[in-house]
Amino acid sequence: MSLTGVRDSQELRHSIRDLVALSTLPAIWKGYDPQQIADSVAAALLTMLGPDVVCVSLPGEREEAGIEIIRTAGISAELDNAIRTALQGWLRSGSSSQSASAVPLGHSTLNLASAPIGFGSDAILVVGSRRADFPSESQRLLLGVAASEATIALQRWHAEADQRRFVALVENSSDFIGVAGLDGVPQYINAAGLRLVGLGGLAEASRLHVLDFLMPKEVALVRDELWPRVMRDGRWVGELEYRHFKTGAAIPFLVEWFRIDDPRRGYPLNIATVSRDLTAQKRAEAELLHLNDTLEHRVADRTSELAEAHRKLIREGRDRELADARLQEMRQELFHAARLSAAGQTAAALAHELNQPLTAAANSVAAARRLLANGGEGIVTALEVMGEAGEQILRAGNIMRQSREFVSRGETEKRVERVSTMVEEARALALKGPGAPGVQVRLHFEPNAPHVLVDRIQIQQVLFNLMRNAIEAMHASRRRELDVATSLHDERMVEIAVTDTGPGLDDDVAVRLFEPFVSTKPNGMGLGLSICRSIVEAHGGRLQSEANPGGGMSFRFTVPSAPHDGDNNDR
Ligand SMILES: Nc1ncnc2c1ncn2[C@@H]1O[C@H](COP(=O)(O)OP(=O)(O)OP(=O)(O)O)[C@@H](O)[C@H]1O
Ligand SMILES: [Mg+2]
Incomplete structure (x- = not known):
């Protein structure tokens, strides 16, 4: 094996070892946040690639702050500073999109290799070394794998963060939020949902069926109609009554059910619900309804009270009208009675006044007949008596005429009259009646009041009545004295007093003396004094009685x- 071959095989072994190490990182990064992931990537690359510097730059996403980690290894502080400055300059220059570059570092050069993290973002993983052979192919490969692993880890972290937010949202919601499988078995119910229906936990819920959550009367509707509809249309919203598992009480809910489909293939995965407890709202509605109801009742009560009051008012009004009408009727009756009585009184007064002269005339005629029957000297007397009878008849005629005038005009005919003449004529008449013989009459006239302004016939009636009463009162008296005296009452009025020596008044007569039909006499009408008072008052005067001491x-x-000079009626 050549030296190169040995080096290559060693490098390959290292590379495989490093790849295996890198592949374990995602498991380690579970629960790591971006900062921790960046730290971990930087540390791994420092160990595996043996560079001077590793940099992880993650610009802030949304409102998060960005992360920039720069790690150096095995170099002086001075060099560390120089490398950081050079690297940061390179990052800001915008040339970081190139996967490899060289930046000057004092007398040497810093060779850089970079790989993007994520898709199309500015996040980047950079490794730098002053070694001329940096980066080798395998180093490039490892850098790429590390960047991919970091990308996946960071995306998972972001996805998990979103999920955590949604979970917090769902868990903290006061609505019932739940997800069930297509078989109707609950897979998830949030805390509020469990609490609202009285369940202890998810384990308990997963032994139930969606239909168990409903009041019995709702089950058929949901099973046969609503659940199929959600499967078909994807959504249903309406009101349903859930059942409280502990108390069995019905809980009104505004229910929204929706189908969750597989995002790629579109087939349904779950049925989920967001349901709002309407208990408080229903109670408020019921209270409002009740309030409305009682208000209506109160209004109805008040209305009927008012109607009753109104009816009562009308009744009272009608009663009052009736009472008024009755009063009016009574007043009219009274008025009518008063008129009748006035007419009756007039008639009675007339009868009373005519009675006197006609009786006198009849007496005279009877006397004349007797005288004529006897013949002789009596004839002269008979003529005189017939004359008197004629006078009385004329007097009766006068009374009739006057009454007619009184009735038609409603007033008397007043003239200036000499008092003494009127009194003497009245006395003559009065003494002609029965009981007069033996009565001693005395007249006294006040010289300063010789005349009065009166209706002569009427005042003579007064004088005649008073004198007749006096004579009649004294019929059984030993002393029978009748005094008529005039005096000046004041500068306008003359007083005429008729005084007797009779027995005076009975007590019961005294209190009603001037009322009509009060009489103690067998043939008395009891009208004399009431007529006298009417006549005197019609003249503006007063008639009074008093017992003599x-x-x-x-x-x-x-x-x-x-x-005095107005006297032109003297006879
Ligand atoms: N001078 C008097 N002395 C005592 N009693 C008198 C006297 N004058 C009137 N009376 C009483 O007053 C009554 C009423 O008198 P009044 O003249 O009104 O009626 P009368 O004389 O009874 O009847 P008539 O209608 O015929 O006059 C008399 O019945 C009598 O009892
Ligand atoms: Mg009388």
Whole structure:
């Protein structure tokens, strides 16, 4: 064997040894991160190739920082520095895409061999030596294999990192996420999924079937319809009730099932699900529904209360209307009654007033007949008596006329009258009635009040009634004195008082004295005093009664006085 042959076979042996060593690296790198992988590659190449420098440059991917490792071996610190500077300069120059180059290093040259890591990235593995024969073919080969191994390791690490992220995502999700085989046996269920359905772990789950996760009423639907549909269409979304394995309680879920197909060949591999627990949402919905319901009830209650109140109001309104109508009716009845009573009173008053003169006239006529029957001197007297009867009849006629006028005009006919004349005429009439003989009459007229402004006939009725009452009251009295006196009540009114010496008033009569139909007399109508009061008040005066200190009654009334020179009605 030649020397070259020996060297070649030694190198080959070394190369094979190194290749075997390199092939074990991926197993060592399991779980390594890019920094550790880079360190390990650099260390392996330093040992295997015996260079001055090894560099691993991994630019940062995504947000990761880049890694640049430069290792030297068996050289002075000064040379180390020079080599690093030269290498970094070469890396920045952009000539790193060439697999081999030489960079000047002081008086010597640094020969570089490089291999890319990954596909089309800027990551690179560089080895440098001042040896002129660097790199040999086998060194190039080993560098290439190391770069490939690093590429695979780094890609695996990146893939695993992605996987770890997805696993973290799935594991931390609060949704039920699961994967089952096409036979319906669960292969994976995330932590939330296990917890939601009350399972202890994956081992427990893998002894079950997908249909076991459902409430019994859902099983047929899923088995016969939904599962085939997911197999056919690749996806189904809807609501289903899962079963809690410990409590048996139904759990509402919004379920999304989808088919996972082999990415290259397209045949189905798994059925997976992402299902959201709707318990809280359903509860909220139910509460809302209940709230709505009770709100509706409350509104309905309130509405019916209001309607009832409204009905009550209407009822009350109607009651009030009825009451008002009744009141109105009663008022009208009362008014009608008052009118009737006024008409009745007028009629009664008329009867009362006519009664007096007509009785007197009848008495006179009877007396005249007797006188005429006797003949002789009686005839003269009979003529006088007939004259009186005629006067009384005229008086009755006057009363009638006046009443007519009173009714039609509603007021009296007032004139200035001499008081003394009116009183004397009334006295004459009063004394003509029964019970008058033996009554002593005294008249007194106030000289400063000779005239009054009155309706003569009416005031004479008052005087006549009061005098008749007095005479009638005294029929059984020993002292029978009738006084009529005038006086000045004030500057406007004249007072006329009729006083007797009778027994005075009974107590029960006294309180109702001026009311109509109050009488103690067998033939009395009890109207005299009420008529008197009406007449006096119509003249603007007042009629009052009082018991005399010495016994008997006084009736006093006032009428308007009249100026002295206005007297033009004296008779
Ligand atoms: N001067 C008097 N003294 C005592 N009692 C009197 C006197 N005047 C009136 N009375 C009482 O007052 C009653 C009412 O008198 P009034 O004149 O109103 O009616 P009357 O005289 O009974 O009947 P008539 O309608 O015929 O006048 C009398 O019945 C009598 O009892
Ligand atoms: Mg009377």
